[in-house]
Amino acid sequence: MSAQVINGKEIVSAYRTQIKEEVAILTQQGVQPGLAVVLVGEDPASQVYVRNKAKACEEAGIYSEVHTLEAATEESDVLQLIEQLNQNPKIHGILVQSPLPKHISEEKIVEAIAVHKDADCFHPVNVGNLMIGKEGPAPCTPAGVIDILKKIGVEIAGKHAVVIGRSNIVGKPMAILLLRENATVTVCHSRTANMADITRQADILIAAVGKPKMVKREHVKPGAIVVDVGINRLDTGKLAGDVDFDDVLDVASYITPVPGCVGPMTITVLLRNTLEAAKRAAA
Ligand code: GUN
Numbered sequence: 069m070s071a072q073v074i075n076g077k078e079i080v081s082a083y084r085t086q087i088k089e090e091v092a093i094l095t096q097q098g099v100q101p102g103l104a105v106v107l108v109g110e111d112p113a114s115q116v117y118v119r120n121k122a123k124a125c126e127e128a129g130i131y132s133e134v135h136t137l138e139a140a141t142e143e144s145d146v147l148q149l150i151e152q153l154n155q156n157p158k159i160h161g162i163l164v165q166s167p168l169p170k171h172i173s174e175e176k177i178v179e180a181i182a183v184h185k186d187a188d189c190f191h192p193v194n195v196g197n198l199m200i201g202k203e204g205p206a207p208c209t210p211a212g213v214i215d216i217l218k219k220i221g222v223e224i225a226g227k228h229a230v231v232i233g234r235s236n237i238v239g240k241p242m243a244i245l246l247l248r249e250n251a252t253v254t255v256c257h258s259r260t261a262n263m264a265d266i267t268r269q270a271d272i273l274i275a276a277v278g279k280p281k282m283v284k285r286e287h288v289k290p291g292a293i294v295v296d297v298g299i300n301r302l303d304t305g306k307l308a309g310d311v312d313f314d315d316v317l318d319v320a321s322y323i324t325p326v327p328g329c330v331g332p333m334t335i336t337v338l339l340r341n342t343l344e345a346a347k348r349a350a351a
Contacts, residue, residue: 076329101346109139161187212333233276
């Protein structure tokens with residue numbers, strides 16, 4: 069039996085319509101949500117992501133400004149820009165696209181963003197709040213994955229969820245959000261022994277490793293739900309996820325396509341974070 073391919077476009081479109089309506093109401097009340105995106109350098113993938121984020125803002129009625137800085141920009145100049153954005157009342161969310169050039173400390177930059185304007189949930193204070201279940205911005209990709217699972221009607225509580233990858237951006241916050249939904253969570257990573265033995269126990273398998281087509285059918289329990297967070301550019305120029313889609317298709321019950329599901333959902337959560345930050349500023 070072939071897995072059901074999750075229709076990301078449909079989920080994202082319904083979600084963004086809802087956000088757009090809320091943005092319009094808030095704007096009418098005099099507060100238009102605003103997002104600032106900072107891009108340092110010319111990484112082609114980052115340029116595409118930033119363009120997509122700005123376009124999504126425009127479609128949702130969210131004010132956005134993109135600050136593109138040369139790769140050689142001094143760290144102090146980036147910090148100065150962030151301070152200006154922290155003070156700017158038109159801006160409710162700030163996002164500094166990663167990766168940054170080597171001479172700039174990601175840690176310093178993230179910590180310079182005002183906690184209440186942290187659109188990514190990268191600031192240590194927000195990461196801490198996430199850990200203890202306090203209100204704050206959602207980590208965009210992991211929260212988007214939870215939204216997708218809920219949208220297709222998966223009961224997460226009691227399920228065994230296995231996350232492959234332990235990055236600060238996806239793997240770790242993903243595990244925390246799944247725990248919050250009462251899943252039993254296992255995290256696999258590059259040093260995990262006998263990975264397939266573990267991933268084959270997963271009712272929900274989330275791949276966030278950044279290695280194209282790494283997850284094969286032998287990693288997947290028949291009937292598992294497979295969510296692919298990876299976006300990898302192949303030598304052919306085509307995009308591929310971390311999951312070997314064709315190999316896994318007739319083993320899983322549900323599978324997310326790449327591109328077209330987790331990526332656009334991540335941006336949708338970013339829009340929601342900006343909206344929520346604007347609501348808090350308006351309150
Ligand atoms: N680079 C890759 N993904 C992300 C993301 O979600 N946020 C930021 N700021 N940079 C990224």
